[in-house]
Amino acid sequence: MLLSYIVKRLLQMIPLLLCISVIIFVVIQLPPGDYLTTYIRQKESAGTQVGADEIAALKARYGLDKPVYLQYVDWIWGIISRGDFGNSFQWDMPVAVKIQERLPMTLAVSFMTLIFVWLVSIPIGIYSATHQYSVGDYIVSGIGFLGMSVPGFLLAIFVIYEVYNHTGIAISGMFSYEYQMAPWSWGKVMDMLPRFAVLVLVIGIANTAGMIRTFRAMMLDELGKQYVTTARAKGVGEKRLLFKYPVRMAIIPQISTLAGTFAGLVSGETIVSKVFNMETCGPMMYTALITQDMYLAGSFLLITAVMVCAGSLLSDILLSLIDPRIRFGKVVE
Amino acid sequence: MKKLSMLLVLVLVAALLTTPSLAEGTTYTQAPMLDAKVEGGELPPVAERLPEEPLVVAPGVVSYAEYFTDYQIGKYGGTMKSVRNSATWDGWLWCILNEFAIESVSGEGKDFYGNVFKDWEVSDDFTTYTFYLRKGMKWSDGEDLTTEDVAWKFEKDHGNEQLTSVWPTMLRTGNKADGTPCTLEVLDDYSFKLTFDGAYPGFILLCASNGVYDYFVAPAHYMKDFHIETADEAELTAKCEANGYSLDQWFSLYELYDNTAWDCAAANQIGCPTLGPWMTVSMDGSTATFERNPYYWKVDAQGQQLPYVDYMTSTYCVDKEAIAVKILGGEVDYTYEWIPLNEIGLFAQGAEAGKYKIVTKTLLHRTGADLYMNFTYEDENWRGVVNQYDFRAAIAYALDNAEICDSVYFGFGVPGDNYTITEYNPEKAGELLDGIGMTKGSDGWRTYPNGEPCEIELAYSQWMTTYEPTAVLVAEYLRAIGLNIKMKFVDNDLMDTLQYANDLQMSINFSHGPVYIQSTADYQPYKMAANYYYYWLNQGATGEEPSELLGTWFNDYLYSCYGVAAEEIDATHQKQIQFLKDNLLAIMPVQDIVQPCAVANRIMNFPTEGGYNLDDCRAGEDLWINE
Numbered sequence: 039m040l041l042s043y044i045v046k047r048l049l050q051m052i053p054l055l056l057c058i059s060v061i062i063f064v065v066i067q068l069p070p071g072d073y074l075t076t077y078i079r080q081k082e083s084a085g086t087q088v089g090a091d092e093i094a095a096l097k098a099r100y101g102l103d104k105p106v107y108l109q110y111v112d113w114i115w116g117i118i119s120r121g122d123f124g125n126s127f128q129w130d131m132p133v134a135v136k137i138q139e140r141l142p143m144t145l146a147v148s149f150m151t152l153i154f155v156w157l158v159s160i161p162i163g164i165y166s167a168t169h170q171y172s173v174g175d176y177i178v179s180g181i182g183f184l185g186m187s188v189p190g191f192l193l194a195i196f197v198i199y200e201v202y203n204h205t206g207i208a209i210s211g212m213f214s215y216e217y218q219m220a221p222w223s224w225g226k227v228m229d230m231l232p233r234f235a236v237l238v239l240v241i242g243i244a245n246t247a248g249m250i251r252t253f254r255a256m257m258l259d260e261l262g263k264q265y266v267t268t269a270r271a272k273g274v275g276e277k278r279l280l281f282k283y284p285v286r287m288a289i290i291p292q293i294s295t296l297a298g299t300f301a302g303l304v305s306g307e308t309i310v311s312k313v314f315n316m317e318t319c320g321p322m323m324y325t326a327l328i329t330q331d332m333y334l335a336g337s338f339l340l341i342t343a344v345m346v347c348a349g350s351l352l353s354d355i356l357l358s359l360i361d362p363r364i365r366f367g368k369v370v371e
Numbered sequence: 372m373k374k375l376s377m378l379l380v381l382v383l384v385a386a387l388l389t390t391p392s393l394a395e396g397t398t399y400t401q402a403p404m405l406d407a408k409v410e411g412g413e414l415p416p417v418a419e420r421l422p423e424e425p426l427v428v429a430p431g432v433v434s435y436a437e438y439f440t441d442y443q444i445g446k447y448g449g450t451m452k453s454v455r456n457s458a459t460w461d462g463w464l465w466c467i468l469n470e471f472a473i474e475s476v477s478g479e480g481k482d483f484y485g486n487v488f489k490d491w492e493v494s495d496d497f498t499t500y501t502f503y504l505r506k507g508m509k510w511s512d513g514e515d516l517t518t519e520d521v522a523w524k525f526e527k528d529h530g531n532e533q534l535t536s537v538w539p540t541m542l543r544t545g546n547k548a549d550g551t552p553c554t555l556e557v558l559d560d561y562s563f564k565l566t567f568d569g570a571y572p573g574f575i576l577l578c579a580s581n582g583v584y585d586y587f588v589a590p591a592h593y594m595k596d597f598h599i600e601t602a603d604e605a606e607l608t609a610k611c612e613a614n615g616y617s618l619d620q621w622f623s624l625y626e627l628y629d630n631t632a633w634d635c636a637a638a639n640q641i642g643c644p645t646l647g648p649w650m651t652v653s654m655d656g657s658t659a660t661f662e663r664n665p666y667y668w669k670v671d672a673q674g675q676q677l678p679y680v681d682y683m684t685s686t687y688c689v690d691k692e693a694i695a696v697k698i699l700g701g702e703v704d705y706t707y708e709w710i711p712l713n714e715i716g717l718f719a720q721g722a723e724a725g726k727y728k729i730v731t732k733t734l735l736h737r738t739g740a741d742l743y744m745n746f747t748y749e750d751e752n753w754r755g756v757v758n759q760y761d762f763r764a765a766i767a768y769a770l771d772n773a774e775i776c777d778s779v780y781f782g783f784g785v786p787g788d789n790y791t792i793t794e795y796n797p798e799k800a801g802e803l804l805d806g807i808g809m810t811k812g813s814d815g816w817r818t819y820p821n822g823e824p825c826e827i828e829l830a831y832s833q834w835m836t837t838y839e840p841t842a843v844l845v846a847e848y849l850r851a852i853g854l855n856i857k858m859k860f861v862d863n864d865l866m867d868t869l870q871y872a873n874d875l876q877m878s879i880n881f882s883h884g885p886v887y888i889q890s891t892a893d894y895q896p897y898k899m900a901a902n903y904y905y906y907w908l909n910q911g912a913t914g915e916e917p918s919e920l921l922g923t924w925f926n927d928y929l930y931s932c933y934g935v936a937a938e939e940i941d942a943t944h945q946k947q948i949q950f951l952k953d954n955l956l957a958i959m960p961v962q963d964i965v966q967p968c969a970v971a972n973r974i975m976n977f978p979t980e981g982g983y984n985l986d987d988c989r990a991g992e993d994l995w996i997n998e
Contacts, residue, residue, distance in 0.1 A: 128458035130627070130637045139656050198696060206724045208700025210693050211657075211686070215452060215702045218686065219655050315693035317657055325689060328862070 044355070051347045056114075058343045059336075063110045066332045066339075113333060117340075124333030128326070133337045136322065141304075143212065144318040147237060147311075148303040154242045155249055156292075163253025164285065167261060178250065185247030194240050194313040201236075209233055210315040237314055241307045253288050260284035286360060293356050300349025304342050390484050391427045397674040399425075402447040404681050405665055414665055415513075417676055422508035424489060426669045428677060428993045432484065434477045434986050438978035444671055445679035445976060445995030451704045453685045454694050459637040461685040463707045464661070467991030468635050468647035472502070472587055473578040477982040478736075478989060480576055480888035480940065487584045487646060497570040497936070502587075504561040509666040510644035514592050518557045523591035525555040527598055533622040539586060541577050544569045546892065546933045548908050573933025576940060580889030585630065590644040597625040636685050648678040648992040657687035669992055679995035701725040704971040708984065711836035712781055715967055727969040731783075734983045735966050736887040739784065740841035740879050742766070742958040746900035746921060747914075748876045752819040753827070758918060761803045763955040767792040768800035769852045770845065772960045779840045783965045790885055790952050790959035800852045816855040830859045831879040832866040841960070842879045873901035885951065885959060887983075891932035891944050896925070899956055920954060973998050 102109075116122035123133035162182075166175040202208050211218070217229045260266065261284055269279050308320030315321070319338060326335035358364045401409070401417040408414040430436035455461035474486040485491065490503040508516045529535050529542065529552075543550030544567040556564040567574075595601040597610070599621045608618045616623050630643040638654035645651075646668070649661035661683040669677045686702075688694045694709045699721040703709075706727075710718050719729055744757050744766070756762040772786035772793050786793040804810075808820030819825045827849075831842035846856040861869060869875050875898075884894035896904040900921050905914030907925045917925060928950050932943045951957070966984050970977050975997045978986055 126458070130459055130634060130639060202696075202699060206700075208696045208702070210688070210696040210700060210702070215686075219653075219658050219660065219684070312689050313692070315689050315696065321689040 040355070040358075044351070047351050047354070051351075054347065055340075055343060059114055059340055060110065062336050062339045062343070063106070063113070063332075066327075066330070066336055067106055113336065123337040126326070126331050126334040128329055128331045128334065133334050136334060137319070137337060137341070140317060140319045140322055144307075144320070145303060147234070147241070147307060147316075147318055150234070150238045151242045151245070151307070152299065152303075154238055155245045158242075159246045159249035159253060160285075163250045163257060163288070164280070166250065167254045167257030168280070170258065179254075182247040182250045185243045186251070188244075190240055190244055190310040191313050193243065194310050197236055197240060198313070209236060212317050233314075237307070237311065237316060241310050249292065252291055256288035256291060257284055260287045290357065290361060293353050293360065296353035296356070297346050297350035300345040300352070301342050304338065304345055390432055391429050391672065392424075393427055393670070393672070393674055399670060399674045399676060401676045402663060402679075402681060404447070404663070408665070420509060420513070420666045421670065421676065422505040422668050424505055426486065427672060428669050429672045431476065433474070433989060433993065434978040434982065438477065438980045438982050438986065439976065440980060442976055444673055444675070445993065446997070447675075447679055447681070447995075449680050449996035449998065450682040450684060451680050451974070451991075451994065451996070452702060453683060453705065454688050454697055454703050454709070455636060455685050456688055456691060456694060458687065459634045461636050461659075463705055464635045464683065464685050466985065466989055467683075468645070468649060468661070469583045470646050471579055472582040472584055473575055474989075475576075475579040475889070477978070477986045478580075478889060479982065480580065483575055483579055483937075487588070491575070493575070497572040497574075498567050499564060500574060501558070501562060501564045505668060506561055508668045510590050510593075510646065511650045511664040511666050512590075512593070512644045513666055514590065514644065516588065516646070517560045518563045519560075520588040520591045521563050522555065522557055523594065524585075524587055524589045527594075527600065528589055531622075534625060541581055541586060544571050546571070546573065546577055546930055549910055571933070572936045573940070576889065576937065577933060584646055589629065593644050594625065594629065597621070597628050636687075649683050659685045661685075667992065671993065678992040680991075683991075698727070698969055699725050701727065701971070703969070704974050706969040708966050708968065710967050710969060712783060712967070713836055715781070718967075718969060722969070725969070726973070727971045729967050730970050730977070730979045731965050731967045732984045732986075733963075733965065733981055734886075735964055736890070736983050736985050737883050738881045738885055738959055739780065739961050739964045740835065740837040741881060742845060742960070743875075743878045743880055743898040744957070745873065745876055745878070745898070746918065747873055747902035749873065750876070752821065752823055752825065753876060756807060756809065756819065758920075759807055760954065761807050762809075763958070764792065765800040765803040765852065766849065767955055767958050768794060768796045768803070769848045770958070770960050771795045771848060775841060775844055775960045778844065779837050780961055780964055784961040785963050787959045787962040789948055789962055791955065797848075797852050804852065804854075811853050815853065817853040824855075826855045826857055828857050828859050828876045829879070830861045830866070830869070830875045830877065832861050834866065835881065838879045845879070870898050871901065882957075885948055886962070888940065888944060891940070891947065892930050894929065894951070894957075896929065924950065924954075924956060
């Protein structure tokens, strides 16, 4: 039954993604101008003139003279038929190559951030709910509010400044110059680790703070419910009581928002990564949008859309596994 | 017509500047990193790799001797680090990797010397130019550079309509869009002649300012495998398909693998023979790496083959702030134009930790932040006033140029006396506006002469750090004389699009023409009057017929420096500027501005004492690392 449900959901995703891809393509084309203009201005800034005729010729060459719907059809057919996402104007390279370069590091950062957030916020959330209005709860909540209200990019700038001031190391990029192009080695990993950790920390901090708050609220809700009192009256141990029911309930909102979390895996760290000049997908997508490198930008957006769909499917499946009310809902009727 | 040239006495203008030659019996030496390759038979000995007469680089050749404090014969080795903010284009590398056909010392457009071309002759009517290649000079893969490569470029590349839709303006008589393309005559393996159908005295200047070698030569032996006329069809089809093209799109493939100036950090440059000091060897994520060209054709005064430095790298950064962090961290050897004036204090503070020094040159090849008033903006009321001199003069009188110098340029500049009215006189500005009927209405704002409300948009971007503060001040000054200015922020990348489309009324932007003798045609007229300019450029096919004033500017002034002999260029440029000032075609509030840059302490032979900033970039081959 679950399998047929998944297949049905997967089939529903096809028209949905097609619609999204059309919207993406249209939106990317909305602002006036295109990539060529940037290219031309670069030429000019170094003192070369570009005639109107030459501009027209360049347009024809990049296919920008075709109507938008034909550009779209070419693009989407390339993706479906042969996994070709088109060429990046900026890099003069296939989009697929650029995405492959950055995706592994991006996913590593995002998953580490996710794990960091969960590992930190769930225990703290449980602690502050079970010790409501204690000194510890106030301290944790205070830090949490601070974390929520300080924007990540500001924290990033602050971190760069402090690290530079105290160590002379300027965090810009995932590796220092010496290891930038070196093949993977122990030295390279050690060079990367502090930068990686700083990135994960800065991105994760706001989410952690937010999650502590929701977790605490959910827990408090549950802890006051009758089944908890009943269980306690029947002599269920405190630990077992806590983890068997209220914690499970408190996790539900996190799972039901997996769709958003998944989208964030690809592009959630954009601004912070941009400040740190990290070689992840976010800054590249940002630049692609700004310079109207339409196939690169479109492909990132499309991948994000796929992630959202996959995330919402996954969250539905997980919810039915974790929450018996959803699983048995139909059976009871 | 052609017979005429036979009658002409050919005048040897050649090498106004004589480049030094080596002492008798000097033996050539090479970088240690190449020794193993020579011993292993992979490379011929250095003497065989150099041309018969290599260019000898010493103070006074690439840059004037007085611009150096401590020029030394260098030591081999090391890696120079550059940064870029564009995926495939690095300003510093672009300057370094591009060899020009002819060069002028320090890029100042005066003392010319043979670079890729050893020598040249000009007929006394300035219609025929004969160029001589260096015998024995080689591409970076060891193949000879001969006139076969010239013929290839002119016939198979410029001459192929699919590859080159418009014959380059520089190779047309007078550098004019409507000029007749020149004709090529190959004389022997090492000399060729270009003939124009009219006098073109500025051609040498253009060769030095614009004449990157790829205008004249391409490695025929390499490119023939990418050209529809010469390549094996099956192989070309396979290559096209491997790159996602069909055979009838072969020209895209050709362009992809052609070593053109603009893609200096692009992956497809790997393997394409070059004449530059370094060649692209890898493109790894954000970092492009360049390795010395073992066949480079320049030596130092002791016969050491250049360049001194083994490798160069260029690292892509997402924005200018990220670059700033890298500079502070000491990860950049030369900062090009990345340091904003308003942050100079920060960079000065970080100099010791970042192991660099701040260098401030006296000349800049571009203007700062100019005010353009679009003569052809689509608004009849606006056109009615902007085409009157008094309106433009009123704007000039309204600007407090001295204050702009102080608060935008922090004193690194003076009021633009060469280009505009520098007198600050708001009363007079008001009188001039009253005089053309732009009187104040009941709300305190001036109206158009016909009484309709006047609201003027002033567009600016953040492309240079001086734009925004200049725009703010200009808006304040103009509001003070009763003009209702609406400021409009435009994204950097959108600015030119709107300007090309004639969509901006007033804007803040820059040009090269007023200050850079090597780019005297570059006043960016599409910012002044887009529609008039298009009409003139395309001979009436698009745009609108220019007003008398702009017509005179286009016809008699814009390209005038290319129509006169070298010794008259300065005077002609002065006339150009005077016309600009007399008519206030655009307003340049500040002149003599500077662009500070940072150079790593370890980099030697850097010209720090004067000249253009661009000069810093041109001489990459004789820089060396002292560590």
